[in-house]
Each structure stands twice: as C-alpha cells, then as structure tokens.
Amino acid sequence: MVQLRFAVVFVVLLAGCSSVTTIPPELSLSExxxxxxxxxxxxxxxxxxxxxxxxxxxxxxxxxxxxxxxxQDEQHYSIxxxxxxxxxxxxxxxxxxxxxxxxxxxxxxxxxxxxYLMRRLTGWDLPVSSLKYWVRGVPAPKGKPEVILNNQGYxxxxxxxxxxxxxxxxxxxxxxxxxxxxxxxxxxxxxTLVVRFWQLK
Numbered sequence: 001m002v003q004l005r006f007a008v009v010f011v012v013l014l015a016g017c018s019s020v021t022t023i024p025p026e027l028s029l030s031e032x033x034x035x036x037x038x039x040x041x042x043x044x045x046x047x048x049x050x051x052x053x054x055x056x057x058x059x060x061x062x063x064x065x066x067x068x069x070x071x072q073d074e075q076h077y078s079i080x081x082x083x084x085x086x087x088x089x090x091x092x093x094x095x096x097x098x099x100x101x102x103x104x105x106x107x108x109x110x111x112x113x114x115x116y117l118m119r120r121l122t123g124w125d126l127p128v129s130s131l132k133y134w135v136r137g138v139p140a141p142k143g144k145p146e147v148i149l150n151n152q153g154y155x156x157x158x159x160x161x162x163x164x165x166x167x168x169x170x171x172x173x174x175x176x177x178x179x180x181x182x183x184x185x186x187x188x189x190x191x192t193l194v195v196r197f198w199q200l201k
Contacts, residue, residue: 024151026151027151027153032149032150032151032153033149033153034153035149035152035153036147036149036153036154036155038153039152039153039154039176039177040138042175042176043136043137043138043176044138046136046176046200046201047072047074048072048073048074048201049072049136049198049199049200049201050069050070050071050072050197050198050199050201051068051069051070051135051195051197051198051199052067052068052069052070052195052196052197053067053068053180053193053194053195053196053197054066054067054068054193054194054196055067055068055081055191055192055193056190056191056192056193057189057190057191058188058189058190058191059124059188059189060188060189064083066081066082066083066089067081067082067083068080068081068082068193069082070132070135072132073201075095075096076094076095077092077093077094077095077132078091078092078093079091079092079093079128088104089103089104090102090103090104090121092114092117092128094114098110098111098112099111099112099113099114099116099117100117101114101117101118101121103121103122109121113128113129114128114129115127115128115129124189125186125189126189126191127140127161127163130142130143130160130161130163134158134160134163134165134182134184135179135182135193135195136178136179137154137155137167137170137177137178137179138155139158139160140160140161142161143160143161144160145158145159145160146158146159146160147159150167152170152177154167154170154177155167161186162186162187163184163185163186164184164185164186165182165183165184166182166183166184167179167181167182168181168182168183169181171195171198173198173200174200175200176200178195178198178200179193179195180194180195180196180198181193181194181195
C-alpha cells in the first residue's frame with residue numbers, strides 16, 4: 001500500500017515537472033541588436049496607423065486618466081482625448097502646415113507645433129511629436145537615444161530627450177509586435193498608456 005502511494009505521488013510529481021514552462025536562454029547583445037535592426041526596419045515602414053486605449057497622466061498637483069484615440073496618416077494626425085461618459089476633453093489635429101487644438105468647448109487655437117499648443121493650453125511640456133514614434137516602440141529622430149532591448153529584439157526601455165519610456169508588454173499584430181502597455185516619465189510628469197486596439201495600414 002505504501003509502495004502504491006509512493007508510486008502515485010511520484011507520477012504526479014513527474015507530470016508536474018513536465019508542465020513547467022521552459023525559459024528561453026538570454027540572447028547576447030549582438031543577437032538582440034541584429035533582431036532589433038530587422039524589427040526597427042519593419043516598424044519604421046508603418047507610417048499610417050490607428051490606436052485606441054487609455055492614457056494616464058500625472059503632473060504636479062494633478063492626475064487623471066482618459067480615453068485616447070490616435071489616427072496617424074503619414075504626416076497628418078488627429079488625437080482625441082475623452083473623459084468619463086465620452087465627454088470630449090481635447091482634440092489635436094496636425095500636419096506639415098501646422099497644428100490646431102481645442103480643449104473641451106473652448107475656441108480652437110492654432111500653432112506651429114503641438115508642443116507649443118500643449119504648453120499654451122495646459123502649461124505642460126509634453127513631447128507630442130516624439131510620442132508618435134515612442135508609442136510604436138522606435139526612437140524619435142531628434143535626440144540621441146539609449147535603447148535597452150528585450151529578448152525578442154524590441155525596446156524594453158528608451159531614454160531620449162530627458163524622457164524614460166519603459167515598455168511593459170507587446171502584442172503580435174501580424175507583421176510585427178506592437179507595444180500595448182508603456183510608461184513614460186520626465187521629472188514630475190508621468191504618463192501610462194494601455195493600448196486596447198492597434199490598426200496598422
């Protein structure tokens with residue numbers, strides 16, 4: 001009887017061991033960099049895309065979260081920020097010719113860059129022009145980046161223009177993986193983005 005119990009326990013232990021997930025070995029820096037060059041080339045060809053998700057923002061003495069919809073068609077873009085119950089908080093639209101923004105029901109204002117308008121309307125320095133690169137998981141053209149890669153050759157962290165962007169999760173979107181959860185911080189300004197839906201065009 002004791003032998004039978006021992007045999008049953010032994011079989012259960014073997015079954016448990018066989019179900020343990022095998023962790024792939026860590027790639028070398030050169031192997032990660034080789035994958036990154038391939039991944040980056042694919043990501044940089046995606047110039048038209050759309051995302052919807054949730055954006056959390058913490059600034060001095062204030063914090064909140066909002067829904068975000070971002071439509072990018074090469075150099076043309078529209079960003080819609082909505083609060084509870086679909087209440088419109090802000091709209092930003094831009095192209096090579098300039099940028100317009102509207103906050104809630106206020107009058108639409110115009111400027112040369114989205115950064116200028118954000119500073120004028122909110123007093124915050126937010127790198128909107130660079131975000132269109134960072135949300136895709138690639139460094140912005142301006143400012144030398146420091147990039148730490150994960151084992152699949154995608155950024156785990158990008159440090160650029162005084163900002164630290166941490167990529168917490170990716171999702172397979174067919175031709176490439178896309179970030180679906182990231183955090184960005186610069187001093188006392190912090191952002192969290194959770195992407196529910198990506199559309200790559």
